[in-house]
Amino acid sequence: MPLTSITIPNSATSIGEGAFESSTSLTKVVMGNGVTNLGKRTFQYCDKLSNIVIPKGVTRIETQTFAHCASLTSITIPSKVTRIEHGAFFNCRKLMSITISDSVTNIGYQAFTECFNLTNVSFGNRVATIGENAFSGCRSLTSLTFPSSLTYIGSYVFSGCDRLTAFYFKGNAPQFGVSWGGNNRGYDGRLVPNATLHYRSGTTGWEAFAGYSTALWQP
Helix, strand or coil: CCCCEEEECCCCCEECCCCCCCCCCCCEEEECCCCCEECCCCCCCCCCCCCCCCCCCCCEECCCCCCCCCCCCEEECCCCCCEECCCCCCCCCCCCEEECCCCCCEECCCCCCCCCCCCEEECCCCCCEECCCCCCCCCCCCEEEECCCCCEECCCCCCCCCCCCEEEECCCCCEECCCCCCCCECCCCCECCCCEEEEECCCCCHHHHCCCCEEEECC
C-alpha cells in the first residue's frame, strides 16, 4: 500500500538520508518538535507533498532535502537554520513563496534552481553569500531585495530569470561571480535580462558597475 502520510514523534531527533525519497503518494508529513536534523534527499521526489512545516530545531537544510517536490507551494525556513545547501529545493516547480529567516547566512549552489513559479523571496537580515545558479531558471521572479549583510553573489545565479528587472541592495555592493547578470548567457543559453541595480545613498562599491544600469534607491 502506498505511503500517504507520516507522523514523526517528538522523541525523534534525526531523519536519515533519503528516508522518504521517491514516496510519490506522500501528501502529509507531521514532524515532532524534537527533530533537529533532516538528512540529504529526505523528501526528494515526493511529488504530491504540497505543504510541510520544518521543525524549529532544524539547523541546516541539507543537499536536495526537498528537491523535485513538484507540488510544494510555499516554505518558511525556521529561525535556527544557518545554511540552505546545494539543490535543497531544486526543481520545486510550484513553489511560489520563500521566507528565509534571519539566522540563514549561506544559500548554496542551485538551492532554488528551476522553481519556475517562484514570485516572492524574502531574505533574512544575515544572508551573506548566494551560491552559483541558486535562482537560475526562476522565470517568474520580477524583483529582489537584498539585505545589507550580503557580500557575495555567485556566477549564473539569475540565468534564465527572464522577467527579473530590478535588484534592490540595502548595503554596499557585494562581490559578483562571472556572468551573474547583464548580457551573459546562462546555463540554458537564454539571455539574462538587463536588470537595474538600485542602491542606497551612502553605500559604496557601485562605481565598479559603471557598465550596468544603476539607480539611487530612496525607499
